[in-house]
Amino acid sequence: MVVAWNKSERKEFTHVLKTKTTESLVLLITFLLTVFIDLTTAVEVGLVLSGIIFVKHMSDLLISAKVLPDPYDKNERVSAYMVNEQHNCPQISIYTVEGALFFGVANMFEKSIMDEINYKPKVLILKMGNVPYIDTTGESNLSSIVNHFKKHGGLVFISEIQTQPRQMLQKTRLDERIGKGHIFEKTGEAVSFALTKLNYSQCLGCKHFAFRECQQLSNPNG
Numbered sequence: 200m201v202v203a204w205n206k207s208e209r210k211e212f213t214h215v216l217k218t219k220t221t222e223s224l225v226l227l228i229t230f231l232l233t234v235f236i237d238l239t240t241a242v243e244v245g246l247v248l249s250g251i252i253f254v255k256h257m258s259d260l261l262i263s264a265k266v267l268p269d270p271y272d273k274n275e276r277v278s279a280y281m282v283n284e285q286h287n288c289p290q291i292s293i294y295t296v297e298g299a300l301f302f303g304v305a306n307m308f309e310k311s312i313m314d315e316i317n318y319k320p321k322v323l324i325l326k327m328g329n330v331p332y333i334d335t336t337g338e339s340n341l342s343s344i345v346n347h348f349k350k351h352g353g354l355v356f357i358s359e360i361q362t363q364p365r366q367m368l369q370k371t372r373l374d375e376r377i378g379k380g381h382i383f384e385k386t387g388e389a390v391s392f393a394l395t396k397l398n399y400s401q402c403l404g405c406k407h408f409a410f411r412e413c414q415q416l417s418n419p420n421g
Contacts, residue, residue: 221252254303262297263311266326267409268390275411277326277386288409290321290401291393293386297329300337300364309340313347322393323348326386328359333367342373349376354396358386 212230216223225248232241266277267286277293300308312323323344333341345355355377360368365382368374374382383389394412402416 221255222249225249225252262295263308264295266293266295268387268411270411275387286407286409288320288407288413289405290397291324291390291409292320292322293324293326293390295326295329300330300333300341302334302336305334305337305340308337309343312344319351320353321398322354322356322396324356324358324386324389324393326358326389327364328361328386330364331361333364335367335371338367338371338373341368342371342376345373345377354378354381354393356381356383356389356393358383358389 212226215226225245228248229241229245232244264279265282265287266279267281267288268275269278269281272278277295279295294312296308298304312325348355357377360382365374368377381389381392383392390410394410397416399416402413403418405413405417408414408417
């Protein structure tokens with residue numbers, strides 16, 4: 200009994216409970232089930248609850264934001280605050296995706312991007328430099344986005360993709376459907392190539408000036 204008491208980590212147990220987080224609730228439930236039912240049931244329930252909480256935390260970490268190059272930044276890095284009603288290219292949409300793209304968040308990711316189809320942009324650029332992992336569900340949702348855009352005559356470009364997501368796209372051959380020439384190391388390269396795919400007649404008279412080339416495209420004789 201003395202050994203058991205010394206190994207009970209009571210200080211850590213009390214500390215976790217005092218945090219009043221979802222993890223402390225899981226600890227309390229597991230403890231009560233161990234005392235009043237049995238250890239096997241407690242471990243099973245604890246694992247399930249921990250898995251649910253993990254998925255919830257990971258889904259909160261996924262960020263998908265529409266961005267544009269910041270002309271005031273020396274490297275013209277893209278920023279979300281550059282996008283507004285008067286400064287938003289109708290033909291090119293750039294989205295940064297941050298966080299693991301897995302089954303717990305894949306549908307939310309697809310919905311946020313698919314809303315862009317209402318505007319029918321010519322090119323969709325997905326900046327995926329901060330996506331460390333993508334599972335088969337995430338790949339399936341990304342594939343759905345690619346298929347929808349191609350159906351509407353649009354193009355999907357991917358930039359800064361990491362090793363594991365790139366390997367997943369290669370395994371499923373989604374990279375071939377996207378077009379290997381449409382996967383770029385740098386977002387700036389993707390933007391430059393996207394500008395060659397525009398409907399230039401639509402650029403005439405446009406006052407959004409989302410990119411530094413827009414002024415000339417809007418008024419080529421100016």
